[in-house]
Amino acid sequence: MSQDLGLWTVPLAVIGGAIRVSTPFLFVSLGETITERAGRINLGLEGTLVFGAMAAYATAVLTGSAWTGVAAAGLAGAGFGLVHGVICSLPRVNDVAVGIALMLFGLGLAFFLGKPFIQPSAPPLPAIPFGFWSDLPQVQAALRVNVLFLVGAALSVVLWWAFRHTRAGLVVRAVGDSAEAARAMGYSVTRVRVLATMAGGVLAGIGGAYLSLYYPGSWNEGISSGQGLMAVALVIFARWNPLACFGAALLFGGAGALGPALQSVGVSSGYYLFYAAPYVLTLALLVATSSPDRALAGAPGELGLSR
Amino acid sequence: MVAETAPSVVTAAATRAAPAIRALAWLARRAEAVAIPLGAVLVGLALFGLFLLTLGKSPAALVDLVWRGGFGSAFAWQNSLQRAAPLLFAGLCVALPARLGLVVIGGEGAIVLGGLAAAVVAPPLSGLPAPLVVAAMALAALLAGAAWIGAVGALKAYRGVDATIASLLMSSIAIALANHLIEGPLRDPASLNKPSTLPVGEANMLGAMPGIGVHWGLSAGLLACLAAWLLVERTTLGFSARIAGGNVRAAQIQGLPVRRLIVGFTALGGACAALAGFFEVVAVQGNANATLAAGYGFTGILVAFLARHNPLAIPPVALALGGLEASSGLIQRRMQLPDATILVLEGLLFLCLLIGETAYGRFKIFSPHLWASRKASAT
Numbered sequence: 039m040s041q042d043l044g045l046w047t048v049p050l051a052v053i054g055g056a057i058r059v060s061t062p063f064l065f066v067s068l069g070e071t072i073t074e075r076a077g078r079i080n081l082g083l084e085g086t087l088v089f090g091a092m093a094a095y096a097t098a099v100l101t102g103s104a105w106t107g108v109a110a111a112g113l114a115g116a117g118f119g120l121v122h123g124v125i126c127s128l129p130r131v132n133d134v135a136v137g138i139a140l141m142l143f144g145l146g147l148a149f150f151l152g153k154p155f156i157q158p159s160a161p162p163l164p165a166i167p168f169g170f171w172s173d174l175p176q177v178q179a180a181l182r183v184n185v186l187f188l189v190g191a192a193l194s195v196v197l198w199w200a201f202r203h204t205r206a207g208l209v210v211r212a213v214g215d216s217a218e219a220a221r222a223m224g225y226s227v228t229r230v231r232v233l234a235t236m237a238g239g240v241l242a243g244i245g246g247a248y249l250s251l252y253y254p255g256s257w258n259e260g261i262s263s264g265q266g267l268m269a270v271a272l273v274i275f276a277r278w279n280p281l282a283c284f285g286a287a288l289l290f291g292g293a294g295a296l297g298p299a300l301q302s303v304g305v306s307s308g309y310y311l312f313y314a315a316p317y318v319l320t321l322a323l324l325v326a327t328s329s330p331d332r333a334l335a336g337a338p339g340e341l342g343l344s345r
Numbered sequence: 346m347v348a349e350t351a352p353s354v355v356t357a358a359a360t361r362a363a364p365a366i367r368a369l370a371w372l373a374r375r376a377e378a379v380a381i382p383l384g385a386v387l388v389g390l391a392l393f394g395l396f397l398l399t400l401g402k403s404p405a406a407l408v409d410l411v412w413r414g415g416f417g418s419a420f421a422w423q424n425s426l427q428r429a430a431p432l433l434f435a436g437l438c439v440a441l442p443a444r445l446g447l448v449v450i451g452g453e454g455a456i457v458l459g460g461l462a463a464a465v466v467a468p469p470l471s472g473l474p475a476p477l478v479v480a481a482m483a484l485a486a487l488l489a490g491a492a493w494i495g496a497v498g499a500l501k502a503y504r505g506v507d508a509t510i511a512s513l514l515m516s517s518i519a520i521a522l523a524n525h526l527i528e529g530p531l532r533d534p535a536s537l538n539k540p541s542t543l544p545v546g547e548a549n550m551l552g553a554m555p556g557i558g559v560h561w562g563l564s565a566g567l568l569a570c571l572a573a574w575l576l577v578e579r580t581t582l583g584f585s586a587r588i589a590g591g592n593v594r595a596a597q598i599q600g601l602p603v604r605r606l607i608v609g610f611t612a613l614g615g616a617c618a619a620l621a622g623f624f625e626v627v628a629v630q631g632n633a634n635a636t637l638a639a640g641y642g643f644t645g646i647l648v649a650f651l652a653r654h655n656p657l658a659i660p661p662v663a664l665a666l667g668g669l670e671a672s673s674g675l676i677q678r679r680m681q682l683p684d685a686t687i688l689v690l691e692g693l694l695f696l697c698l699l700i701g702e703t704a705y706g707r708f709k710i711f712s713p714h715l716w717a718s719r720k721a722s723a724t
Contacts, residue, residue, distance in 0.1 A: 081509070085692075125696065128703040134448050134509050136699050138646055143692025149685030259685075264517065271514055307529050314521030321514045330505035 047176060048299045054180025055295020056288045057187060058253045062087065062245040062262075063287035064190040066269035068197060069241030071278055073119075075201065076234030077214035077227075077340030078126055081137025083242040084266025085144020086118045090246025092152035095257035098160035107160065108186075108247040115243020116236045118144055123232030141266075149259050156258055163252045186248045190284075193241075197280035210234055214338035242266065263294075271320040277336035290316045370713030377711035378653060385701030386651075389694040396689070402680055410679055414672025421671060426559040429660075429667030431456070431621035433566030435645020436652060436659040437573050438494065438618035442508065442611045443654040444577055446590040449497060449611060451512030452618040453642025454519030455490040459619025460626045461523045462489035464633035465531060467545035478549045483623055490619020491612040493519060498611025502604035508611070520638050527633055541634040551628045562624030566660075569617055573656035576613075586610055618642060644670075647695050666691070 066083050073080045090111035098107030122140055126133040166188075169181030201207040213220040213230040220227055245265070250257045272290055276282035297312040394404035415425045438452035463482040470478045497515055500506040528540045551561050577583035589596035589603045596603050621641055626633055648666060652658035673687045709715045 121696075125700055128700065130702050130705065131699055132448070132702070135650060136696070138450065139692055139695035139699055141692075142643075142647070142688060142695060146685045146688030146690075146692050150683050150689050153683040153685075267513060268517075271510060274510065308525065310521040310525035310528070314518050314525075317514045317517045317521070321511065321518070324506050324511065324514075325500060325504055328500075328505045330503065 045303065047303055048296075050176050050180050051299035051302065052292050052295050054176075054182075055299060056292035057180070057183055058291070059294050060287040060291030061184060061187045061190055061248045061253075062265045063269055063272060063290050064187070064194065064284060065245030065248065066242045066266050067272045067276065067283040067287055068190065068194055068280055069115075069238035069245070070270055070273045071197070071238075071276070071280055071283055072210065072241070073235045073238035074273060074341055075214045075278055075338050076210045076231045077217065077338050078123070078133050078231050078235055079137065079270070079341060080119070080122050080140075080235055080238055081134055081267070081270060082118065082122055082140030082144060083137075083238065083269060084262065084264065085141035085148070086115050086239050086242040087246040087249070087266040088262050089118065089144045089148040090115050090243030091250035091261050092148040092155070092246075092257060093243065094247030095160050095250040096152065096155045098251060099155055099158045102161060104161045104163045104251050107251055108163070108244055111243040111247035112240040113243070115239035115241070115246070117239070118243075119236035119239025120232065122239070123235035126235070127228045127232065152257055152259075159256070160251060162255055163248070165252070184248065184252050186244070186252065190287075194280040194284040201280065211338070214340050217340055242269075245269075268316065271317065275320045275323055278338065279336065289319075293319075366713075366716075370716075373711050373713055377705065377708070378655075380711070381701050381704050382651065382653060382698055384704075385697040386694055388701075389690075389697035392697070393690050393693050396693075402682065406680060407676065407682075407686075410676050411669060411672045414675035415668025421668075423558050424671040425664060425668035426557070426563055427667075428670050429663040430560065430562035430566050431625065431641040432645055432648050432663035432667055433563075433570055433659055434617045434619075434621035434624075435641045436648035436663055437569060437645075437656060438614040438642070439646050439649035440652065440654040440656055440659060441573060441577070441614040441617070442494075442498065442607075443649065444583070444586045444590050445607055445610055446593075447498070447501065447508040447607070447611065449494060449508055449512045449614060450646055451494060451497060451514075451516035451519075451642070452614075452645050453638060453640070454512075454516030455494050455615045455618035456622040456625070456642050457523045457637045458493055458519045458622070459486035459490040460622025460630075460637040461526065461531075461542070461633045462486050462619070463623040463626045464542045464545055467549055468543040471546055475548045478546075479551065479627060482545065482549070482627055483620070486619040486623035487616045490615040490617070490622070492615070494615025494618065495608055495612030497615075498608040501611075502607040516642070523633070523637070524635065527635065531633075533632065536632075536634075539634060541630075541632040544632045545627065547631075549627070550631055551624070553628075560624060560628035562621070562628055565620065565624065566663075569620065570656045570659050573613075573617075577656060582606070582609075618645070644691070647691055650695065651698060 066087055070080060070083055093114040094107035094111035097110035098104050101107070118140060122133075122136055125131055125136050163184055163186060165182045165184045167178060167182050169178035172178060201211060209220070209225055209230060212223065213225060213227050213234075217227045220230070246262075249261050254261065268290060272286045273283065276286040293312060293315045296315070297309040300312070301309060397404045397407060413421065415421055435452045435456065438455060439449055442449040462485040466481050466485040467478055470481055493515060494512065497508055497512045500511050501508045527542055531542045532540050533543045553560055554564060577586065585596065585601045586606050588599065589601055589606055593603055622637055625637055630636065644666060648659060648662050651662045651666075669687055669690070673684055676682055676686055677684050706712060
């Protein structure tokens with residue numbers, strides 16, 4: 039069997055890259071979807087993601103268990119979500135600005151506390167080799183799928199279903215579409231929003247755990263290339279629909295993997311342009327679907343950016 | 346979004362009553378805008394002190410090091426002012442659109458593009474006299490920044506696209522585009538391990554201001570802050586922008602050109618941010634390279650919020666943050682604290698400041714109309 043696959047390496051690397059790179063996008067965007075569906079926007083998930091990566095790595099180093107690390111990352115994310123949710127419940131506090139502040143704070147704290155953990159190595163998260171049927175190492179590499187990716191995929195289906203068919207999902211949507219109506223129904227808008235922001239934080243933290251414990255699989259200060267910020271745009275791209283988040287995460291991940299894949303076959307220019315492709319795509323989509331007269335289709339009514 | 350507490354009729358009556366009370370009331374309203382951010386900063390510092398204490402580090406030692414590293418010597422001052430200069434421009438990029446109620450966070454992209462535009466026009470003009478080349482570079486930077494952030498404003502004004510998200514996306518696109526151009530088509534073949542554009546030429550570089558050893562970006566930034574303040578506080582345009590920022594419908598009913606105001610103020614903000622990149626190229630680097638994206642655009646967001654979007658408050662805040670960042674190296678060496686210490690402090694201060702927003706109007710001492718009502722009820 040020939041090792042040289044020629045141009046076939048590119049789509050294969052993109053598929054593999056999409057699966058590998060998309061997981062943090064998926065978790066952060068699902069988390070942000072929950073938060074935004076409740077009517078708040080949390081721009082601080084980049085900080086939560088990086089802090090989650092640090093917390094997971096440090097915990098995994100200290101306890102020797104990758105899954106304990108994931109739990110720690112989720113817990114830390116819940117903490118950040120709680121802080122964001124509570125501060126934004128105060129009157130006259132701007133949720134966008136709080137998000138930026140928490141991003142700075144989360145990044146700072148992660149770099150500060152994570153300094154001693156740059157050297158030691160942590161146990162990685164397990165992956166399932168779905169490429170066992172093929173003799174080609176490239177195919178095997180592309181189809182090694184991490185467990186968290188599968189969890190994220192399942193979660194997007196569950197969330198999609200839950201938003202439509204469960205009481206909790208309906209309450210979150212009611213709070214996000216009309217705080218007045220939710221209040222009239224007897225629900226505490228503040229409590230629902232704080233809980234939704236916490237849930238968003240948990241998922242973003244777990245996304246961070248994937249970064250440090252699987253791919254790229256180490257802890258350093260440059261571990262996130264802005265996935266947390268991109269995921270906020272991704273949610274708009276996916277129209278606040280968890281199922282669409284899954285597709286959008288794969289798309290964003292694939293676009294990110296296209297550059298390095300092309301580089302491996304000798305196309306070295308335009309690396310950064312491919313990296314920017316998802317941003318251009320999101321902006322184009324925003325421009326095409328926005329209108330000064332009406333809110334974005336599918337946007338929660340209470341969300342600041344649709345008013 | 347936020348309902349302004351309208352001054353009641355009582356206030357008007359009371360302020361007509363006695364000039365002394367009127368002066369006091371004026372002072373009280375001004376004092377609130379200083380006292381609450383200051384209080385928030387103090388709370389933030391106290392929290393950070395607690396954080397250091399739990400790690401077994403001395404907060405007093407940190408204060409001492411920040412003082413010495415930021416403001417303790419002529420060299421420290423020079424370092425702090427050098428870092429404050431781009432923050433002035435980056436702060437304006439947030440503060441000007443904020444007058445219209447827009448949160449623009451894409452200053453970093455405008456800084457990078459401004460620097461790149463400045464660096465690109467210089468080599469083809471190399472035969473011309475230096476002042477002309479520098480002027481052309483500044484113009485190119487201004488246009489690039491104004492177009493980039495002005496586009497964010499246009500998207501908001503004419504398509505209803507959220508300015509925060511749009512500016513974030515535009516900033517990422519700008520940085521990627523600049524990286525592509527610097528490492529690809531515009532790369533100086535002689536720049537081997539640090540990809541850069543062609544040098545702008547030694548003759549076209551701006552030196553330091555005589556006496557203080559800081560580049561001209563500082564005085565230009567101070568002038569820009571003053572001009573922005575005059576624009577916002579002393580012109581009809583600035584007044585219109587504030588009305589539109591308070592209530593878009595009301596402004597439209599008044600016949601104000603809200604859309605053009607949005608485009609204009611965002612373009613001005615972008616032009617300011619681009620000047621930070623221009624000075625980075627023309628006074629520090631000598632070419633455009635990846636260090637243009639040094640994070641000034643993001644610290645600028647903090648500067649603008651700390652200054653409560655008041656252009657005259659930007660210089661002291663930028664100086665304080667510049668000094669804080671200048672002392673980072675010293676803190677790292679002397680206290681064995683990671684360089685992220687400053688980032689933790691900045692985040693904490695930002696959070697406390699935003700929490701402080703909720704305190705406006707809650708203190709009777711700052712609200713003259715409440716004094717009057719008490720007096721009225723007493724009589």
